[in-house]
Amino acid sequence: MKVTILGSGSAYGVPYAGNSWGACNPANPKNRRLAPSILLEEGDSRLLVDMGPDFKAQAERHEIRELDGVFFTHPHADHIAGMFHLPILMSYYQNRNLPLYADRFTRKEIEKNWWYMFDPAINVEYSGPGRPYWTEIIPYSRYQIGKFDILPFNQQHGRINSLGLRVGDFAYSTDVRSFPEESFALLKNLKVWIVDCNCEKDQDKSHSYLEQCLRWVDELKPEMTYLTHLDYTIDYDAVSAKLPSNVALAYDNLEIIL
Numbered sequence: 079m080k081v082t083i084l085g086s087g088s089a090y091g092v093p094y095a096g097n098s099w100g101a102c103n104p105a106n107p108k109n110r111r112l113a114p115s116i117l118l119e120e121g122d123s124r125l126l127v128d129m130g131p132d133f134k135a136q137a138e139r140h141e142i143r144e145l146d147g148v149f150f151t152h153p154h155a156d157h158i159a160g161m162f163h164l165p166i167l168m169s170y171y172q173n174r175n176l177p178l179y180a181d182r183f184t185r186k187e188i189e190k191n192w193w194y195m196f197d198p199a200i201n202v203e204y205s206g207p208g209r210p211y212w213t214e215i216i217p218y219s220r221y222q223i224g225k226f227d228i229l230p231f232n233q234q235h236g237r238i239n240s241l242g243l244r245v246g247d248f249a250y251s252t253d254v255r256s257f258p259e260e261s262f263a264l265l266k267n268l269k270v271w272i273v274d275c276n277c278e279k280d281q282d283k284s285h286s287y288l289e290q291c292l293r294w295v296d297e298l299k300p301e302m303t304y305l306t307h308l309d310y311t312i313d314y315d316a317v318s319a320k321l322p323s324n325v326a327l328a329y330d331n332l333e334i335i336l
């Protein structure tokens with residue numbers, strides 16, 4: 079399986095709108111971060127996890143065309159705003175129906191924002207043969223998406239839950255402040271874990287931060303951990319220098335082979 083980091087940034091990416099770089103060195107290309115999203119590939123199976131505001135740039139860079147599914151972790155804008163481009167996928171690339179995976183709350187929020195894409199009474203211009211359809215995610219149930227055997231689990235993310243997902247010995251935990259016990263138990267024996275580290279210090283009560291991530295790694299002992307959802311307090315070189323050898327910062331376009 080190949081995991082591509084399409085975006086390693088926090089909600090507003092790096093730099094922020096208006097070209098603010100915070101602590102990040104603008105000369106290092108690893109500090110330029112798009113909104114958080116990953117792509118899973120295995121043979122001809124492709125699963126997109128989240129479709130944020132930078133989807134167009136990410137789809138251009140990685141030629142994201144036909145997909146086996148889109149998995150939504152939760153309905154914050156940085157994870158769903160790229161839905162606007164769904165008609166392009168459906169019309170030009172998707173030669174079959176496209177399943178959209180989300181829990182009920184996320185589905186409702188997406189349907190509120192892009193009501194015209196899901197109302198059969200309205201003629202959305204899907205000129206291809208396929209149509210999008212929903213598959214509701216029940217956390218801790220298994221889903222077969224293309225070649226991927228997905229196990230979604232709940233994560234506490236401020237006032238809402240987000241979904242993490244485990245696929246074999248890989249797991250993705252974006253947008254998490256803490257884990258319910260039953261989810262934490264699912265994060266043992268991982269080869270690769272990608273986890274939210276929004277800020278270096280504990281500045282955002284919906285997200286994790288460096289010290290907490292390192293505590294989790296000590297307990298769970300994944301072979302390799304990548305920190306993602308990085309805001310502009312995290313300069314790639316300065317923070318990388320503080321990390322043990324089994325932890326690294328994610329960066330855009332990083333490919334992880336499992």
Ligand SMILES: [Zn+2]
Pocket residue numbers: 088089114154156157253307
């Ligand atoms: Zn986010």
Ligand SMILES: [Zn+2]
Pocket residue numbers: 152154235253
């Ligand atoms: Zn979020």
